[in-house]
Amino acid sequence: MVLKPHLDDLKIIGYYLGKITIGIGLFMLIPIICALGFREVGPTFDFFIGIGVSFLLGFILTKICFTDKDLNWMQGMIVVSLSWLVATIIGAIPLHLSGHFKSYLDACFDAMSGFATTGLSLAQDLDHISYTHNLWRHLIMFIGGQGIVIVALSLFMKGLSGAFKMYVGEARDERVLPNVIHTSRFIWLVSIIFLVLGTLALGITGLLNGMKAHNAFFHGACIFMTAFDTGGFAPQSQSILYYHSMAIEVITIILMVLGAINFKLHYHLWTGNFKELFRNIEMRTFFVTVIIAFIIVAIGLDKIGIYQHALILFRKGFYQLISGHTGTGFQTVYAKQFINDWNQFSLTGVIFAMALGGAVCSTTGAIKMLRIGIIMKAVKEDIRRIMLPEKAIVVQRFHHIKNIFLEDKQVRAALLISLCYLILYAAGALIGMFFGYPFVNSLFESTSAAANVGLSCGITDTAMPALLKVTYIIQMWAGRLEFMSIFTLLGFLIAAIKGK
Amino acid sequence: MITLIEKTIKLIIFVSTFCFLLSAFALAEPVSSSDLINNAKQYDGKEVIYSGEVIGDVMVRGKFAWINVNDTKNAIGIWLPQPLVKEISTTGHYKAKGDIVEVKGKFNRACIEHGGDLDIHASILQIIQKGENVDEVISPRKIKVAIAFLIICLTLTVIYFIRLGYGS
Numbered sequence: 001m002v003l004k005p006h007l008d009d010l011k012i013i014g015y016y017l018g019k020i021t022i023g024i025g026l027f028m029l030i031p032i033i034c035a036l037g038f039r040e041v042g043p044t045f046d047f048f049i050g051i052g053v054s055f056l057l058g059f060i061l062t063k064i065c066f067t068d069k070d071l072n073w074m075q076g077m078i079v080v081s082l083s084w085l086v087a088t089i090i091g092a093i094p095l096h097l098s099g100h101f102k103s104y105l106d107a108c109f110d111a112m113s114g115f116a117t118t119g120l121s122l123a124q125d126l127d128h129i130s131y132t133h134n135l136w137r138h139l140i141m142f143i144g145g146q147g148i149v150i151v152a153l154s155l156f157m158k159g160l161s162g163a164f165k166m167y168v169g170e171a172r173d174e175r176v177l178p179n180v181i182h183t184s185r186f187i188w189l190v191s192i193i194f195l196v197l198g199t200l201a202l203g204i205t206g207l208l209n210g211m212k213a214h215n216a217f218f219h220g221a222c223i224f225m226t227a228f229d230t231g232g233f234a235p236q237s238q239s240i241l242y243y244h245s246m247a248i249e250v251i252t253i254i255l256m257v258l259g260a261i262n263f264k265l266h267y268h269l270w271t272g273n274f275k276e277l278f279r280n281i282e283m284r285t286f287f288v289t290v291i292i293a294f295i296i297v298a299i300g301l302d303k304i305g306i307y308q309h310a311l312i313l314f315r316k317g318f319y320q321l322i323s324g325h326t327g328t329g330f331q332t333v334y335a336k337q338f339i340n341d342w343n344q345f346s347l348t349g350v351i352f353a354m355a356l357g358g359a360v361c362s363t364t365g366a367i368k369m370l371r372i373g374i375i376m377k378a379v380k381e382d383i384r385r386i387m388l389p390e391k392a393i394v395v396q397r398f399h400h401i402k403n404i405f406l407e408d409k410q411v412r413a414a415l416l417i418s419l420c421y422l423i424l425y426a427a428g429a430l431i432g433m434f435f436g437y438p439f440v441n442s443l444f445e446s447t448s449a450a451a452n453v454g455l456s457c458g459i460t461d462t463a464m465p466a467l468l469k470v471t472y473i474i475q476m477w478a479g480r481l482e483f484m485s486i487f488t489l490l491g492f493l494i495a496a497i498k499g500k
Numbered sequence: 501m502i503t504l505i506e507k508t509i510k511l512i513i514f515v516s517t518f519c520f521l522l523s524a525f526a527l528a529e530p531v532s533s534s535d536l537i538n539n540a541k542q543y544d545g546k547e548v549i550y551s552g553e554v555i556g557d558v559m560v561r562g563k564f565a566w567i568n569v570n571d572t573k574n575a576i577g578i579w580l581p582q583p584l585v586k587e588i589s590t591t592g593h594y595k596a597k598g599d600i601v602e603v604k605g606k607f608n609r610a611c612i613e614h615g616g617d618l619d620i621h622a623s624i625l626q627i628i629q630k631g632e633n634v635d636e637v638i639s640p641r642k643i644k645v646a647i648a649f650l651i652i653c654l655t656l657t658v659i660y661f662i663r664l665g666y667g668s
Contacts, residue, residue, distance in 0.1 A: 052649020210559030
């Protein structure tokens with residue numbers, strides 16, 4: 001029997017949703033400071049309206065649904081899944097008011113793409129967008145990468161129990177430190193330190209490359225936020241190709257890889273435990289999959305002979321590959337070049353890399369390295385079981401911060417999430433094909449959206465059907481939250497309709 | 501008979517000259533960025549004319565410089581001798597419409613000199629239209645709505661802090 005949700009459930013969900021809505025509004029103060037710095041008057045009004053809507057909605061929700069009860073698991077999961085939708089709708093307000101989007105749906109597409117650290121964009125005439133709006137595009141990636149809910153609630157949250165439930169709901173099932181608030185603060189500390197270092201490195205490189213000082217450091221900060229949070233938005237329409245700089249490419253590769261590393265591993269590196277880097281199952285799996293994917297890409301590119309020198313082939317092939325594998329989405333080729341100049345074999349290598357993603361408890365999307373590593377270990381265990389005598393006891397271990405014995409429940413969980421991702425990739429590809437796009441193009445774009453990558457082969461365009469835009473929005477949302485909180489929301493809605 | 505041959509030769513010369521001039525005129529037409537990107541293989545290594553607005557930074561690199569030229573569909577990187585960029589006075593951004601330029605140069609589908617970038621190595625740059633600063637146009641309705649929301653926000657914030665004060 002399905003039980004109808006209680007009024008208390010709705011009140012608790014509404015109350016926390018209200019707090020998160022106010023939190024999102026508070027983050028809009030940052031672009032306003034930028035607007036004052038660059039003397040951009042128009043954008044200031046756009047953000048006042050955005051803040052106004054979020055504060056009003058937030059205050060109404062917290063007033064009507066006021067409660068002092070803590071969240072249970074179901075409520076926590078529903079708050080998370082709804083928060084991402086609310087954040088998208090509110091975050092899209094200043095974007096839409098900027099006049100750079102043909103419809104509010106397009107602005108919502110970019111907002112979800114930003115929060116989910118995807119990087120697909122429907123913005124028009126990006127080269128004339130204001131600094132203020134451009135900062136917001138990149139800032140939402142930074143907020144989304146850290147986890148919207150945990151970031152917003154770190155401003156208000158007192159209890160730890162509810163915070164942990166929402167932390168898990170945002171696809172972060174590992175705590176770096178025993179306390180989730182300390183974990184969240186550690187993630188912020190790492191991110192802020194890298195923000196300063198990354199912005200300096202990119203800004204100075206930009207200066208040396210001939211950019212104006214204010215542009216160099218503004219671009220540096222924006223590129224850092226989207227590289228470290230594996231987002232993929234860039235300040236200009238040409239993505240990283242705008243800079244025509246190998247140094248920028250090298251720095252962004254380093255930042256993308258740092259962003260794709262588990263924060264738990266960051267903690268060990270910070271505490272001087274460098275051995276973990278070489279022993280960790282995620283890093284080993286990442287190393288192997290990058291090599292396999294690059295071999296596929298390189299063979300494909302070599303076959304068509306577009307890049308005549310090995311070094312150039314490496315530079316172009318490896319950059320798009322690592323951008324796809326880490327779930328970032330920076331490009332140094334035009335979207336249409338993927339289809340016109342690359343062959344299907346090399347595209348398959350990129351799709352393979354995008355589908356796998358980076359580490360768990362990082363800012364990447366997709367299946368993730370820990371799950372791939374566990375599945376590979378399970379396959380190895382089964383092969384050994386077949387090869388060895390029946391009475392032999394076969395145990396498989398892996399190293400992830402500590403030595404762990406492989407258990408069936410870990411394999412089951414890894415396979416279940418992997419299967420969900422594969423279904424999500426396939427579903428998006430089918431819908432793309434329904435609208436007349438070729439199979440490889442559809443699969444490429446669908447995987448990019450669902451795995452929160454952001455590489456595009458040209459399908460993502462303001463002219464694409466509205467249903468396909470909605471499909472990609474749902475894929476980005478589901479892919480970022482790793483399904484569980486969305487399944488809980490669906491279950492809640494079904495219970496509300498059918499429950500007794 | 502001779503007159504007929506002469507006439508025929510004259511006609512052939514006239515038609516050939518006309519065709520040559522027509523083709524030369526056609527070659528002088530700028531190619532769009534979409535055309536270049538979608539048909540990069542056909543244009544690779546050929547001399548092209550490309551026109552658009554200079555956007556972002558003029559990045560001087562020694563004796564050469566990079567500019568990015570946007571023809572409203574895409575922006576393409578142009579690599580050109582540094583003295584040529586001195587003619588550029590305004591580049592496009594939020595508060596400015598950049599100079600509209602026409603460049604003539606060699607199109608590269610995957611430039612060997614620049615790490616495989618799709619670019620144009622230009623030898624000629626001509627300013628078609630000077631850029632200008634653009635004033636911000638803000639709709640009065642937007643200002644009214646923003647001020648209304650600002651008042652509501654401030655009121656709510658004041659109420660929140662007053663209640664917080666009573667609570668403590």
